[in-house]
Amino acid sequence: MSSRKRCLPGDNGNGEQVGPLPACKQVRAPSNGHVAALILARGGSKGIPLKNIKMLAGVPLLGWVVRSALDSEMFESVWVSTDHDEIEKVAKSWGAKVHRRSAEVSRDASTSLETIQEFVRLNPEIEVICNIQATSPCLHPFHLQKALKKITEEGFDSVFSVVRRHHFRWQEVKDRSGEMTKPLNLDPANRPRRQDWDGELCENGSFYFTKRDQVKAGMLQGGKVAYYEMLPEYSVDIDVDIDWPVAEQRVRRYGYFGRAMPEVVRLMFCNVSGCLTDGRVFLSVSGEEMVSVNTRDTEGIRMLQREDIEVVLLTSDLDPVTKSLEDKLAKRTGCQVIQVGEEPLNVLKPMVEQKKLEWKDVAYMGKEEQDVNCLNLAGLSAVPKDTPPVAITAAKYICHNSSGMGAMREFAEHILLQKEKAKAKMDQDRIDRCNF
The missing domain is CATH 3.90.550.10 (Spore Coat Polysaccharide Biosynthesis Protein SpsA; Chain A)
Structure with missing residues (x-):
């Protein structure tokens, strides 16, 4: 060849x-x-x-x-x-x-x-x-x-x-016999069972x-x-x-x-800013800055954890609001929370290698230009609906939901569907073996 x-x-x-x-x-x-x-x-x-x-x-x-x-x-x-x-x-x-x-x-x-x-x-x-x-x-x-x-x-x-x-x-029969239809592939007096x-x-x-x-x-x-x-x-x-x-x-x-589509994801990285949060910052009367995290998204994280998929949350040293949430996020979700800079890949690549995984075994959710390399490398990658075009073109899955509005939960469900897809692939292989 x-x-x-x-x-x-x-x-x-x-x-x-x-x-x-x-x-x-x-x-x-x-x-x-x-x-x-x-x-x-x-x-x-x-x-x-x-x-x-x-x-x-x-x-x-x-x-x-x-x-x-x-x-x-x-x-x-x-x-x-x-x-x-x-x-x-x-x-x-x-x-x-x-x-x-x-x-x-x-x-x-x-x-x-x-x-x-x-x-x-x-x-x-x-x-x-x-x-x-x-x-x-x-x-x-x-x-x-x-x-x-x-x-x-x-x-x-x-x-x-x-x-x-x-x-x-x-x-369909259209003549003067009075018959409206006639069977094409069965004997009405001897209808077979589906399994037969x-x-x-x-x-x-x-x-x-x-x-x-x-x-x-x-x-x-x-x-x-x-x-x-x-x-x-x-x-x-x-x-x-x-x-x-x-x-x-x-x-x-x-x-x-x-x-690089994996049959089973082993590890997931999720950027907190723009994925778990919606980008808004609330100011209290006393001057405190606050962000909100949707309970649907935290349940999505738990869904993955119940399937033995490790979830790691990413905060940016460029975003002091999400950085200050690290302890609270770790306690609420049970996830490891780590800081990344302008190029998350520099921090995450050694981590993937240390866990003896390949990037095809990894899922990644991000939203900004700095996420592009990780979105491209990951076996499964997703962005929320309200993502800039530069990141959309690198993702394999674009969520229907927006940032902080259930996008993480949606992606978690998508990841878990891959197990069903793997089963369907096995069934197709069985058909192929029978026909060859």
């Missing part, structure tokens, strides 16, 4: 991190030619205007699948096909290349196949193309890795994603791997065809407004949040 390096923003090309964004990734090209990912993102969506760049759980919808495609390390190039300037800007910011599609394939009546054929015609070096649906935010890199092996190692010409459904289907029926495989639209020759022949599923089964938890599609809140809840539980 040949390989090359893709240098993303935040890396100087020598493996040295110079900013908050991901470092270089080693991309392995399958032996049978250039494999490319193509995400179709037209600007004229009728159901939800510009839905491809609408924020979902703190990330543009498009960003979820671009991140998974890049982190799979299975593609020599990852592209977004669009006709819209704002979508192009978002796609590039997430590390994708951009194919500006022609007006002929940007109409309401244009098909996905027509757009893919145009792309393949303009990029003759591509031998295998993976059309990834932008509206499938629960797609993970391992889905793409295992599906592509069916082409590169097992000799299939096309592979598409499916989900297993246990739905009894009926067909394998169900049916339904396309979930997440991705379609196809060799170049099949696309030129006008097919996304042709030649020797295979399917890749995904669990229902990962089979999310967004079409109309009512799908959005359901998808947001699902992606928070089952979405892919980055390469």
Whole structure:
């Protein structure tokens, strides 16, 4: 297998991190030619205007699948096909290349196949193309890795994603017989129990791997065809407004949040100023300065502690108000409270090493520019809703709640959900073993 390096923003090309964004990734090209990912993102969506760049759980919808495609390390190039300037800007910011599609394939009546054929015609070096649906935010890199092996190692010409459904289907009848419907996949006189029926495989639209020759022949599923089964938890599609809140809840539980995503967090750092407090300082008549801490947030800390996750609170020597709270916070929460300066990483890095942990085992919550390096390094990182853009771009999770208003509790719940996600991953691995 040949390989090359893709240098993303935040890396100087020598493996040295110079900013908050991901470092270089080693991309392995399958032996049978250039494999490319193509995400179709037209600007004229009728159901939800510009839905491809609408924020979902703190990330543009498009960003979820671009991140998974890049982190799979299975593609020599990852592209977004669009006709819209704002979508192009978002796609590039997430590390994708951009194919500006022609007006002929940007109409309401244009098909996905027509757009893919145009792309393949303009990029003759591509031998295998993976059309990834932008509206499938629960797609993970391992889905793409295992599906592509069916082409590169097992000799299939096309592979598409499916989900297993246990739905009894009926067909509407419109004739003079008087019948309204007829069964399609069952005998009404002998209805099977769910556990006695394998169900049916339904396309979930997440991705379609196809060799170049099949696309030129006008097919996304042709030649020797295979399917890749995904669990229902990962089979999310967004079409109309009512799908959005359901998808947001699902992606928070089952979405892919980055390469260093831990299955279990061992240690969490939380900045007191701007995370546990809301930034306001109250002055008493006698001149005392006071801040408030939300009981929901302190309960979030206890939730983590009950799961044997150590929580360390950070105060700044630049903020005398939170510094004066150290003893009270330690007593109220049972947490170690330490001071950090303008670069918290200088203090926290030796601490992580002393505990014999890696940063992928660490969660970090911050809000300001000085938190950026830690937000980027941590396996799980979050910022409150009211965070400046410089820190938002470094975080893997953006809370719905603001500083001092339950953001810490929300992030604690998100951390604990990763255990459930690990179980779902084990179930998906079981399906993969059965299908290979």
